[in-house]
Amino acid sequence: MALPTECDVLVVGSGNAGFSAAVSAAQSGAGSVVLIDKCPQSWAGGNSYFTAGAYRTAHSGLADLLPLVNNVDQDLATRIDLPAYTEADFGNDLHRICMGRSDPALGQILIQESNDAVKWLASNGIRFQLSFNRQAYEVDGRYKFWGGMALKTQDGGKGLIQDHQAAAQRHGVTVCWDTPLTEIQLNEPGSAQQRRVTAIVNHNGAPRTISAHALVFAAGGFEASPRQRCQFLGPGWDMAMVRGTPYNTGDCLELAIGGLSAKSAGNWSGCHSVAWDANAAANTGDREASNEYTKSGYPLGLMINAHGNRFVDEGVDLRNFTYARFGRAILQQPDHIAFQVWDARMTPWLRAEEYREERVEHIVADTIEGLAEQCAQRGLQDRGQFVRSVKEYNEAVYAHQRENPDGKWDPASRDGLSTQSSEKQLQIAKSNWALPLDKAPFLAVKVSCGITFTFGGLAIDPQTVQVVSNTTGDVIPGVFCVGEMMGGLFYNNYPGGSGLTSGAVFGRRAGREAAKLAMKAQSSGNRQVKL
Known part of the structure; x- marks a missing residue:
């Protein structure tokens, strides 16, 4: 005009x-x-x-x-x-x-x-x-x-x-x-x-x-x-x-x-910043993919940094109240990256628009050791620590399940399924939705920090x-x-x-x-x- x-x-x-x-x-x-x-x-x-x-x-x-x-x-x-x-x-x-x-x-x-x-x-x-x-x-x-x-x-x-x-x-x-x-x-x-x-x-x-x-x-x-x-x-x-x-x-x-x-x-x-596909363009959004590069399925699994360590409580609150600040947490990690990890029990719950293979690179293996090896080709620096982090997490989940045999996993509420029990506690808890990562095949995706607005x-x-x-x-x-x-x-x-x-x-x-x-x-x- x-x-x-x-x-x-x-x-x-x-x-x-x-x-x-x-x-x-x-x-x-x-x-x-x-x-x-x-x-x-x-x-x-x-x-x-x-x-x-x-x-x-x-x-x-x-x-x-x-x-x-x-x-x-x-x-x-x-x-x-x-x-x-x-x-x-x-x-x-x-x-x-x-x-x-x-x-x-x-x-x-x-x-x-x-x-x-x-x-x-x-x-x-x-x-x-x-x-x-x-x-x-x-x-x-x-x-x-x-x-x-x-x-x-x-x-x-x-x-x-x-x-x-x-x-x-x-x-x-x-x-x-x-x-x-x-x-x-x-x-x-x-x-x-x-x-x-x-x-x-x-x-x-x-x-x-x-x-x-x-x-x-x-x-x-x-x-x-x-x-x-x-x-x-x-x-x-x-x-x-x-x-x-x-x-x-x-x-x-x-x-x-x-x-x-x-x-x-x-x-x-x-600012508002999210977990973002690490393979996306760095300086501009994609008009076609748009919001689909967001990777907000972390409450269903774990986030592990390049040194093989967890760094946030993935289940501290409902995703609506954490996704806008977890991008900052990822940016503060070595090389500004992290790997989101799930087992076969959780992958069906991931949203297709964010996690389908046409949109994001799938890193897949039949064992956690194999997944660590695959991630090492994409920036993971310590494969052994990656495996130990998952193992320690699983042990903490099993301990909580033994103390709370009637606990029911519910992704639509703060279900209290945790890594913290009298038998074992992690330094960084997963406070809700904590299920073990023990069912093959295992899936990881590589994420970085995507800034939305200031x-x-x-x-x-x-x-x-x-x-x-x-x-x-x-x-x-x-x-x-x-x-x-x-x-x-x-x-x-x-x-x-x-x-x-x-x-x-x-x-x-x-x-x-x-x-x-x-x-x-x-x-x-x-x-x-x-x-």
Whole structure:
């Protein structure tokens, strides 16, 4: 589309948060909404495209979610166990997982508006499904959902962005690609320039300006910048593999903090990072494979580093609450790699989209010694210690089973099957889902650290979502921030699925507030606008 020279609301970034803000602004009365992104159209969607499309929301149980989804018929509904996930549950998880550091006001808005936000998205044409493949196990003929999260979008992040683009088109949002934001000028009220913000962009190789009543930052974090990863996350983070878009290099964060004196907030040394296929491309996600390079089956087995040692409690909590921080643990290991290991008892439970042979290299052997030999050809440095680690783990599992003969393995709950007993305890426990690795054939895959998004960002006023000035402590009128660029919500870790929910909740709120500001400015300029 042709780039307009002025608009009511300008949104920077084409991910879930950006499209949510743009559509919300259009629905709230903004006469003209423009969304720009520095990426080409073929890379639309930012990091949202690379997600599984999971949304964490408070809800009252299966009946509350069924009207939103398109993959459950009447018969299937009778075989689903999906308990309520209350606002209190969500709040407890956010507080626990983020070490009590999450901004209380931001957290409260996220939680209280989460249910309404996903229903709003559904009303805009976002296609939701129950996440059977990622969030439920079939146990005794029933689908048991676990971890407080049940919703995903059809075809994951790919489908989410497709639906967002369609909604934006229906609402008349102008979308311009290959248009990086390079500078922002704030215009004083009453000046010759009637609009509050002048954005200077580079469009088709030439500088252009767009004047807007309001600007919404939704341009992502700095996870694709090796320099900034080392600067803020610490040494070694330049070796992390980029899970998503290569265009999230922190440009707009630097522009806002340096050019607008925006106040920074949040956990700048923290990020969302996962176990990632070590054979994937290092500096960019794959638009075709997308989220399938994630390797989140570790609770079903073990993770062993290049020196042959376990280094995390694979069963310390449900996968939703550990996968976003275990990438960091892998990055801290020798050569930044690890091997995920299972026996034949567990391999049928691995998700096909992540572990099928077409997607990941299978390392297979009939004995643990043979598996160690195979792994040694792919970076394992101590085969003997690898074998000893598995043997010691098995002995601890057997000891626990002898003391707890009635224990039942249940992948959909914290089942208490552990390596810790009065007879034997491991220095690093496996607290749940501990079954022995003793049934051939054995499978391993090689993983590294895949970084998803960074937690540091801009401080905002929770109610208006306007950016706070570092100079005055007041909001910067007409400048908003949502999505990964917003700081203060996540610390050290995050409850799985709450990132997309945050983008929708605060994107919707920012679009509404930006539209209000635009209509107020038009009214004060003697334009006849019905408020």
